Amino acid sequence: EDQVTQSPEALRLQEGESSSLNCSYTVSGLRGLFWYRQDPGKGPEFLFTLYSAGEEKEKERLKATLTKKESFLHITAPKPEDSATYLCAVQGATNAGKSTFGDGTTLTVKP
Amino acid sequence: NAGVTQTPKFQVLKTGQSMTLQCAQDMNHEYMSWYRQDPGMGLRLIHYSVGAGITDQGEVPNGYNVSRSTTEDFPLRLLSAAPSQTSVYFCASGKQGSGQPQHFGDGTRLSIL
Numbered sequence: 001e002d003q004v005t006q007s008p009e010a011l012r013l014q015e016g017e018s019s020s021l022n023c024s025y026t027v028s029g030l031r032g033l034f035w036y037r038q039d040p041g042k043g044p045e046f047l048f049t050l051y052s053a054g055e056e057k058e059k060e061r062l063k064a065t066l067t068k069k070e071s072f073l074h075i076t077a078p079k080p081e082d083s084a085t086y087l088c089a090v091q092g093a094t095n096a097g098k099s100t101f102g103d104g105t106t107l108t109v110k111p
Numbered sequence: 112n113a114g115v116t117q118t119p120k121f122q123v124l125k126t127g128q129s130m131t132l133q134c135a136q137d138m139n140h141e142y143m144s145w146y147r148q149d150p151g152m153g154l155r156l157i158h159y160s161v162g163a164g165i166t167d168q169g170e171v172p173n174g175y176n177v178s179r180s181t182t183e184d185f186p187l188r189l190l191s192a193a194p195s196q197t198s199v200y201f202c203a204s205g206k207q208g209s210g211q212p213q214h215f216g217d218g219t220r221l222s223i224l
Binding site for chain 1: 115142144151152153154155156159161169201203205207208210213214215216217218
């Protein structure tokens, strides 16, 4: 059974203070690891897909990296508008395209 | 291009009532799914569909039914509402095949009294 564990549950940063969010996973035959951003009262918004260990993707202040056991979402010089819950999900080879989600990390960036 | 549209946005039901949550997408995606999200928790899969006429159960299917008569629509039916079904429900769609991300609606907030 696929499993995803995200840490920390909550992270409070000062504006400009860089940090990382962790996503540890177990999956049979990784087909994709996804990062989503979720704002209060909204549905998750797709950010990145990573397919294989060593892959990196970047978008503005966010960079996602992938190893065989975990993924990191690095946030460089965050701004208050980066405050949101970040969700990680995996798809494995045996689950017909279904995604398994972690519980998320709620990021708060103070000005 | 509206993406994934869910209606209603809010609903209050009494225990034992039935209702249908609507979901429509205009991206011609084969894959559609329903999740529930409870406070402090991630998304749990209720039912999913890989195309019109094809549906299957997810992690928490009890008390819910789905059907997929068209590519665009994927309604979720609560048969006899229970307080444990109070949650936020999200519909999502995506291209068929492994490694494809999903696109989510903004959810239906459902309270069962």
